[in-house]
Amino acid sequence: MSDKDPLFSAKNLKLLSDPLNSSNPITVQVLGICSALAVTAQLKPAIVMAISVTVVIALGNVIISLLRNTIPNRIRIIVQLVVIAALVILVDQVLKAFVYDVSKQLSVFVGLIITNCILMGRLEAFAMSNKPWQSFLDGLGNGAGYGLILIIVGFFRELLGSGSLLGFRIIPESWYITNGGVYANNGMMILPPMALITIGLIIWVQRSRNRKLIEN
Amino acid sequence: MENLINIFVRSIFIENMIFAYFLGMCSYLAVSKSVKTATGLGIAVIFVLLVTLPVNYLLENYVLKEGALAWLGSSFAAVDLSFLSFIMFIAVIASIVQLVEMVVEKFAPALYNQLGIFLPLIAVNCAILGGSLFMQQKEFQNIGEATVYSLGSGVGWFLAIVGIAAIREKIQYSNVPKPLRGLGITFIVTGLMGIAFMGFMGIKL
Numbered sequence: 001m002s003d004k005d006p007l008f009s010a011k012n013l014k015l016l017s018d019p020l021n022s023s024n025p026i027t028v029q030v031l032g033i034c035s036a037l038a039v040t041a042q043l044k045p046a047i048v049m050a051i052s053v054t055v056v057i058a059l060g061n062v063i064i065s066l067l068r069n070t071i072p073n074r075i076r077i078i079v080q081l082v083v084i085a086a087l088v089i090l091v092d093q094v095l096k097a098f099v100y101d102v103s104k105q106l107s108v109f110v111g112l113i114i115t116n117c118i119l120m121g122r123l124e125a126f127a128m129s130n131k132p133w134q135s136f137l138d139g140l141g142n143g144a145g146y147g148l149i150l151i152i153v154g155f156f157r158e159l160l161g162s163g164s165l166l167g168f169r170i171i172p173e174s175w176y177i178t179n180g181g182v183y184a185n186n187g188m189m190i191l192p193p194m195a196l197i198t199i200g201l202i203i204w205v206q207r208s209r210n211r212k213l214i215e216n
Numbered sequence: 217m218e219n220l221i222n223i224f225v226r227s228i229f230i231e232n233m234i235f236a237y238f239l240g241m242c243s244y245l246a247v248s249k250s251v252k253t254a255t256g257l258g259i260a261v262i263f264v265l266l267v268t269l270p271v272n273y274l275l276e277n278y279v280l281k282e283g284a285l286a287w288l289g290s291s292f293a294a295v296d297l298s299f300l301s302f303i304m305f306i307a308v309i310a311s312i313v314q315l316v317e318m319v320v321e322k323f324a325p326a327l328y329n330q331l332g333i334f335l336p337l338i339a340v341n342c343a344i345l346g347g348s349l350f351m352q353q354k355e356f357q358n359i360g361e362a363t364v365y366s367l368g369s370g371v372g373w374f375l376a377i378v379g380i381a382a383i384r385e386k387i388q389y390s391n392v393p394k395p396l397r398g399l400g401i402t403f404i405v406t407g408l409m410g411i412a413f414m415g416f417m418g419i420k421l
């Protein structure tokens with residue numbers, strides 16, 4: 001494993017920064033939307049989910065990358081699934097032990113990290129053909145890109161839907177109609193369909209700023 | 217019987233895999249460009265859900281759940297293997313998908329050609345694993361309820377993907393703002409469909 005590149009060469013840093021914008025896993029590669037949206041009604045579960053996915057994807061990438069020369073091609077999908085499933089079980093047990101209430105809120109979606117397409121996508125496309133360190137950076141970058149979108153969506157949904165962030169009240173009580181003000185929460189934001197529409201709008205903003213990404 | 221119909225209708229319209237839980241979105245977005253392929257994938261999902269969910273139900277209730285091993289003798293009655301459920305479910309799903317693929321290839325080559333690459337990809341479709349995990353959470357009374365639930369979720373997923381495929385075929389003729397074309401408008405249309413499906417909320421049979 002003689003690596004001529006320094007650990008943080010420009011090429012390696014690009015692996016880390018590209019997924020945040022121009023090859024974002026959610027808005028550009030269209031991966032991992034499955035479990036992403038259902039947990040974004042509030043900011044806290046969105047952050048926990050983002051961290052969990054980042055941990056699983058970075059470690060999974062490293063493990064598969066270390067094993068890449070010994071995995072027989074025909075059964076690689078099963079091997080990848082087993083590695084991911086083992087990591088997800090670890091994450092699930094840690095969440096249950098330390099943040100039980102969030103783990104209850106996330107319910108089946110922790111388990112669904114296993115079938116999160118980002119994981120399979122990155123393992124298949126990157127870790128199977130790259131060295132461990134690069135794979136680790138790629139995993140971190142993609143996890144962060146995924147988390148970024150999750151946190152943006154969670155931020156707007158909790159702020160507009162409940163008037164709070166991370167459970168702390170942002171919109172003052174006195175603004176509300178019930179207290180003689182003029183403001184009311186938008187109850188629609190908490191419902192599932194608004195998560196999709198919010199992502200649609202994020203894509204719109206991103207693509208109008210970065211015209212290269214426009215599809216025909 | 218009433219109970220079964222209730223589960224069926226609920227899982228299609230109210231707890232729709234796509235509009236309420238966003239499960240299977242990856243393939244939903246990637247394969248919904250034409251109605252024909254969407255139909256093929258939809259049928260494959262119904263089929264695989266219908267096979268894997270009852271198997272996972274048996275596994276959950278006779279092996280994994282706390283006290284589920286009691287049939288082996290009283291010394292096993294306290295064993296709780298539920299932390300293994302993720303890995304067991306995904307293993308069952310992956311192997312059944314492989315099995316289904318081989319059986320379909322042997323006995324129904326026409327269907328096999330139609331489904332093409334979708335069959336192996338279904339192993340990593342969130343809707344399949346999601347179905348099993350929801351089954352675990354809902355604690356169905358018997359295998360009949362679990363089977364009806366799997367059929368209902370499959371049909372709900374099928375309806376959603378065929379619907380969006382039909383809309384996307386028509387949307388090509390409309391003047392969508394450029395940055396919104398393709399992915400963006402699909403998300404927003406799915407959101408609007410979800411709002412429409414919310415009209416079914418509160419149905420009780």
